[in-house]
Amino acid sequence: MISKNTLFSIVLALVLQTTLTFARTMNKYQLVTCKSTSIEGSYLDTYWGPSCPNPNDICAGDPFTSGTLRIIKSTSFPKYSMRVTANGVTAFNNYAVYFLPLGANPCNEKVLIGEFLTNAAGKGNGYIRDCRSAPKYTLNCIRNTGDKSNPNTLIPGPEAGTFFFYSRGTWRNDNGDIKSDDKTMTGLYNPQDLWGGQDYFDGIQFVTGIL
DSSP, X not given: OOOHHHHHHHHHHHHHHHHSOOEEEEEEEEEEXXXXXXXXXXXXXXXXXXXXXXXXXXXXXXXXXXXXXXXXXXXXXXSEEEEEEEESOOTTEEEEEEEEETTOOTTXXXXXXXXXXXXXXXXXXXXXXXXXXXXXXXXHIIIIISEEOOHHHHSOSSOOEEEEEEEEXXXXXXXXXXXXXXXXXXXXXXXXXXXXXXXOOOOEEEEEEOO
């Protein structure tokens, strides 16, 4: 005869088995600096560059030690999401992630995937989030509450291409104030607009590549 304690343990195990969220990495990409690649002077530069004359160099120069980008499949919603790990980058910074399909025009065919923030140690570690549909655009949305970017819906696929990482500037002033309307993480956030609304693609910090 099964004891009450044993029966309780069996029921608890069954409950946990049906409610726990399981996730696995489907794709893992190495991050490298743009300047360490052959992008400058490549076909991307010489062919597409004249189509939308970039005011600055294609590759920018933020510090960087190491990093990865992962596409994750989960049993919870959303089914697909993306996580980034970036080490030794600019502290208190806001980075935007774009996807450029293979052979596409980088001026106007790159796809915004989402954003992430770095901490005081210059480390970003978490989900890439898309806050474009949020009721209020805040730093807390980018860090915690925004929709997890779903590459399965944002990228018309199947598709091949490269992820570009751009800097939107620091989210804290030199004196430590948070750059929102009320200086809090939940205040309205208004970061610098990449390219001033123009169809450029310069200023790439990091890309998915091979070391």
